[in-house]
Amino acid sequence: MSVSTKDLLKTLGKKELFSVAAGQIIGAGIMALTGIAIGMTGRSANISFILAAIAIIFVSIPIIFVASTVRMRGGQYSQAAKFINKKFAGIYIIIFIVTNISLAMYALSFADYFIALVPGIPSKLIAGILVTLIFIVNYLGIGKAAKLQTAMVVILAMALAAFVGFGVFEIQPGYFQQPGFMTGGVGGILTAMALLTFATGGATVIVNLSAEAKNPKKDIPFVIIVSTLVISVLYAFIATIAAGVLPIEQVANQPLTLVAESILPPWLYVFFIVGGAMFALVTTLNAQVSWITKPIMQACVDKWFPQSLAALHPKYNTPYKLLIIYYFVGMIPILTGLNIEQIANSALIMNYVIMIILGVGAFRLPKLFPELWKKSPFCVRNSTFYFMNIISILVLLLQMVLMINNLDTFALIGNIVILVLAVLFGIIKNKSVTMEVSIEDN
Numbered sequence: 001m002s003v004s005t006k007d008l009l010k011t012l013g014k015k016e017l018f019s020v021a022a023g024q025i026i027g028a029g030i031m032a033l034t035g036i037a038i039g040m041t042g043r044s045a046n047i048s049f050i051l052a053a054i055a056i057i058f059v060s061i062p063i064i065f066v067a068s069t070v071r072m073r074g075g076q077y078s079q080a081a082k083f084i085n086k087k088f089a090g091i092y093i094i095i096f097i098v099t100n101i102s103l104a105m106y107a108l109s110f111a112d113y114f115i116a117l118v119p120g121i122p123s124k125l126i127a128g129i130l131v132t133l134i135f136i137v138n139y140l141g142i143g144k145a146a147k148l149q150t151a152m153v154v155i156l157a158m159a160l161a162a163f164v165g166f167g168v169f170e171i172q173p174g175y176f177q178q179p180g181f182m183t184g185g186v187g188g189i190l191t192a193m194a195l196l197t198f199a200t201g202g203a204t205v206i207v208n209l210s211a212e213a214k215n216p217k218k219d220i221p222f223v224i225i226v227s228t229l230v231i232s233v234l235y236a237f238i239a240t241i242a243a244g245v246l247p248i249e250q251v252a253n254q255p256l257t258l259v260a261e262s263i264l265p266p267w268l269y270v271f272f273i274v275g276g277a278m279f280a281l282v283t284t285l286n287a288q289v290s291w292i293t294k295p296i297m298q299a300c301v302d303k304w305f306p307q308s309l310a311a312l313h314p315k316y317n318t319p320y321k322l323l324i325i326y327y328f329v330g331m332i333p334i335l336t337g338l339n340i341e342q343i344a345n346s347a348l349i350m351n352y353v354i355m356i357i358l359g360v361g362a363f364r365l366p367k368l369f370p371e372l373w374k375k376s377p378f379c380v381r382n383s384t385f386y387f388m389n390i391i392s393i394l395v396l397l398l399q400m401v402l403m404i405n406n407l408d409t410f411a412l413i414g415n416i417v418i419l420v421l422a423v424l425f426g427i428i429k430n431k432s433v434t435m436e437v438s439i440e441d442n
Contacts, residue, residue, distance in 0.1 A: 004310075005073035005298050005438060008211040009142065009317050014219045016146035019153045020290060021203040021227035023283030026156060028109055029199030030235060031256045031277050034242050037192040039252035042183035043175055043243040046236040048192035052200045053232030055193060059355075059399070060204050060224055061392040062362035065385065067207050068221040068378040069369050070439045074298025075208030075291070076358060078438040081302075082368065083361030086435055090426030092354055093299045098418055099351050100292050103330040106285040107131045113278045117270065127334045130282065135327045138289045141316045142212050145290045152283045159275030160234060163256075167241030167263045175240070180248045194402050200235065202284075203227045208291035221378060293322040302435045349415045350422070352400040359393045372441060 012020075037045040063076070072078035077096065081089035107127035114126045138145045175181070182189065203224045210216040242251055242259045251259055260272050297319045300310035313320040332338060366373050366382060373379055380388070 004301055004436075005211045005294065007312055007317070008073070008294075010212055010214050011143045012146060012209055012213045012219075013215070014223060015150065017206050017209065017213060017219055017223045018227055019146060019150040019283075020209065020287045021206050021223050022153050022231060023149050023156075023287040024202035024205050025200065025227060025231050026153075026160075026280045027106075027199075027202075027284040028277075028281055029196075030160075030238065030280065033195060033199045034235075034239055034256050035251060035254040035258070037196055037239065038243045038248065040184050040192040040195070041188035042180045042248050042252075043240075044182045044189055045192055045196075045239040045243055048189050048196050049200065049232055049236040049239050051189070051193040052196035053228050055197055055395055055399075056201045056203075056228050056232075057225060058388075058392050058395045059197075059201070060228070061388045062359040063204050063207055064221040064224055065376070065378055065389070066362055066365055067210070067224075068217050068376040069365060069372045071210050071213075071216045071442065072207065073211035073294075073438040073440070074301075075210060075295045077295035077298055078210075079207075079358055079361070080354075081435055082439050083364055084357060086433060087426040087430050088357070089299070089302070089435070090304055090429055090433070091422040093295060093304055094422035094425050095350050095354055095418065096295055099348065100288065101329055103285060103288060103292075103326065104131065104333040106281045106288075107330065107334060110278055110281045110285075113273060113281075117273065124334055128331060130285070131327065131330045131334065134282070134286050134289055135323060135330070137286070139313070139316065139318055139320055139323050141318055142209075142290060145286060149283060149286050149290070152279050152286070155275045156279040156283060157234075159272050159279065160238060162264065162268055163260055163272055163276065164234070164237045164241055166268070167245055167259070168237075170263050171241065171244035175244050180243075183248070194399065196235075197399060200228060200232045205287070205291050208294045211294060218377060289323070289326070292326060293319045296322055298436075298438050301438070303433050304429055349400060349403060349411075350419050352396060352403065353419075356393055356396050356400070359389060359396060362389055 034045065037048055041048055063079075066072070066079055066083070072082075074081075077089060077093055080092040104127065107130045108123065110130055111123035111126035115121055115123050137148050184191065206213075206220055206223060210220065213219055238256070241263070242256055245251075245259055245263060257273065257277070260276075261269055264272055296305070297310045299305055300307055300322075309321050309325070310319060311321055312318065363386065366385065
């Protein structure tokens with residue numbers, strides 16, 4: 001039985017990768033954060049969405065450069081190992097695991113919407129059924145999960161397009177006039193931009209599907225950029241409707257459903273809730289389950305964890321043991337009420353630290369892979385390469401500072417504890433680890 005990422009089936013093209021990236025980006029954030037952004041900057045929230053997309057692309061520059069040059073079978077875990085060192089790979093995988101254990105929150109949020117439409121059904125039952133179905137589909141193969149993702153993203157796009165299509169005729173005149181436009185000045189636009197990076201980010205996770213991509217060096221960078229821009233433009237239209245139909249004071253800090261109910265016919269409003277709000281959560285859950293096991297699988301191959309956990313199913317070619325483990329990780333908070341989301345959020349700052357270190361490590365790309373880098377479709381002059389990487393790191397630092405300012409004591413302690421545990425794991429396990437080369441040309 002195979003325990004190597006080399007044997008994962010290369011079945012994902014641009015369309016499938018776009019569906020995963022889109023499903024990862026479009027989540028509960030657009031429903032909740034649009035109103036908050038309007039509260040910060042008024043009807044200029046649409047500008048903040050576009051600026052947020054630009055910021056996300058700048059943040060993604062290092063991974064775009066690297067992903068356009070080599071295939072990384074273990075995703076950014078492989079990048080951590082090659083561009084930094086072996087110990088850092090161990091630190092990375094622990095923080096990766098902790099920040100991705102909150103699968104249940106998508107299912108529980110879905111259940112909240114479901115029982116609002118169909119009251120009387122236990123939310124735990126709905127959430128449990130959803131998690132079970134998603135894991136079954138992913139257990140049966142990445143191809144089936146990708147097909148489901150594509151179908152759901154199409155429905156999701158239709159629901160959001162319906163909101164824009166009906167709302168554009170309801171926008172009140174004087175949209176760009178005062179009062180109501182740029183209510184917080186330039187500072188308000190930038191503050192909203194920083195907030196909205198949480199709604200526009202996420203496309204880079206498809207790097208973790210490199211082993212299963214048909215042509216990762218061309219498709220992954222392309223999809224990261226295009227999906228981020230396309231969805232952010234859609235978000236900007238949605239923000240325009242959300243801020244332009246009703247008075248600002250009514251929609252500021254309110255969920256998107258408030259405006260949707262006022263502009264959509266009852267039947268279409270239900271479709272918007274199901275196909276928009278609920279499918280946004282399901283596509284994010286399905287996307288995460290599809291890529292979450294791949295870096296851990298490579299870490300198992302490298303003996304950070306038992307190699308047997310990386311075994312591929314003989315029929316479906318999926319890391320079924322890791323999927324089963326994550327299935328129970330997803331079910332535990334649903335069945336027990338354990339606030340596992342709080343644990344995951346406690347590692348968010350550490351995740352930014354990891355991204356910054358990986359960004360710094362990406363400076364080594366032209367030296368580590370000089371010939372492959374020259375062949376990359378994103379190859380630029382060295383001066384441009386270093387400048388763009390520096391800009392990316394500065395944007396990440398800014399985002400991290402903004403997040404630190406909002407940390408409570410529990411989260412601060414959580415970040416410190418997780419960092420200490422991850423460093424100890426990397427140091428202690430380092431001696432028994434045998435790293436497989438998981439970066440390749442094709």
